[in-house]
Amino acid sequence: MHIIKQKREFRESLLSWYSREKRDLPWRRTSNPYYIWVSEVMLQQTRVDTVIPYYERFIDKFPTMEILADADENDLLKMWEGLGYYSRVRNLQAGVREVVSTYGGEVPTNRKDISTLKGVGPYTAGAVLSIAHGIPEHAVDGNVMRVISRLLVIEDDIALPRTKKIFEEVVMDLIDREDPSSFNQGLMELGATICTPKPKCLLCPVRDFCIAFHERKQEELPVKTKKTKMKVIPVASFAIRNDQQQWLLRKRPATGLLANLWEFPMVERMVGRTPQQMVHEQFGFELENLVELLSFKHIFSHLTWDMQSFEAQLQEVGTIPEDFRFFTEKEVEGLPKPVPVLKIWEEIKQGGKYDDCK
Structure with a gap:
């Protein structure tokens, strides 16, 4: 696997760009792990612009984990109405109930414990730990895999579950230990706004470090097999x-x-x-x-x-x-x-x- 030699310069370029260009999103104005958890669940398979009003209404209706844990399912589903993938909010409530009953209302601060919560996978665990608690943990979603695959020309099929481990290891090697929150969010933001399926390479703050850009392979990556016909x-x-x-x-x-x-x-x-x-x-x-x-x-x-x-x-x-x-x-x-x-x-x-x- 290719290795970025200028890790420090890469981090500095990414963090500087993120500090200047990051979108002002409501969940970025808090370090409350519950609020960040809610936002990450909502953002799964849903666009940011769609999520914002739902997030604000949801937090207004269920401002604490205790209130969400006690919420009636009809009220819960009504607040989620239109977001789709309703198992997400059911799992969120189940996970919150576990936090309230088992952890005294405090979201666990280590990957092992937080990953036992209902609906909390590797990405959500890493996002909450790094963004809310500043713990250097990987948070690899589709945007991050797209960025890293181009950065290092990783040609493994991202549709295969085992491939995600490769990207998680790369992120843990690159992550900024002093500001893992901004590093992870910077990678996500880069994938969402610049390193998109049709990349805007001339605007990219880290293109000097991108092997795919220099080899003109950026539009060939990431490699992803097509789904079977629906x-x-x-x-x-x-x-x-x-x-x-x-x-x-x-x-x-x-x-x-x-x-x-x-x-x-x-x-x-x-x-x-x-x-x-x-x-x-x-x-x-x-x-x-x-x-x-x-x-x-x-x-x-x-x-x-x-x-x-x-x-x-x-x-x-x-x-x-x-x-x-x-x-x-x-x-x-x-x-x-x-x-x-x-x-x-x-x-x-x-x-x-x-x-x-x-």
Whole structure:
């Protein structure tokens, strides 16, 4: 493996750039390990600009670990509504409960103990330890692997779990022992803003140290095998009202995809069936005044929903399945809903269709 000879100069260049150019983000104004933990969980698979308002609302609602540990799941999911990957916030609450019950409300300050907490992997552990406590520990995410792979021309496949160990060892060799917080955040910031998939090398503060830049290989790195083709499921979702202008929703199962979130009746689409036929065959509902709403794709980590959505009136109220309930508009607003349902609900409200039928 190539070794950077000018480690000290590299650190100085990175830290100086980070000090000048770092974005003003709310979680960078605190050294509270709980707040940093929350931000890191939110930032997994979510853009920074999206996270900021969620982070601020979440901390305002759950300002201490004790309050989060005691929070009702419905309130928890509502605060996370729209961020997706809801297992993240469930794991966060479970981990916080462990800290409160086992560690007296103090986040552990060593990798061994903090890594035992629910949902805390190597990256989150290193980020909290280095940023909150100034402990020189690696925090290797996708941005950091992209930077390091170009810096040293590491051509190992970053899609393979074992490859991450290589990058962790490099970071531990390079890390600034006096300011590991700024060093780790500097690498992350560099990957997020400069050393992006389409790198802006002329703006890079450490390009003099970058082997890929000098060998003109930067756009070939990192090496990452493509994922297998994602399964696409065609589904239809129905926003259904009764005569009292109440909306029909059900709570998803307590485990699995989008657990415990509320959704409109949804069916897998079938060739040769009208929307009314599909709903009747699945649930026994008779619909009228059916209006097509949005069509869109919702991508999960392992599958995609190819969604069509409709609004309709319930023609006859027969037997409603046990897991369905009717809710007023205000009640629907208060339910924790997954992103696809949020999109449909916003379309109904913005389109004025609901107002027309009041």
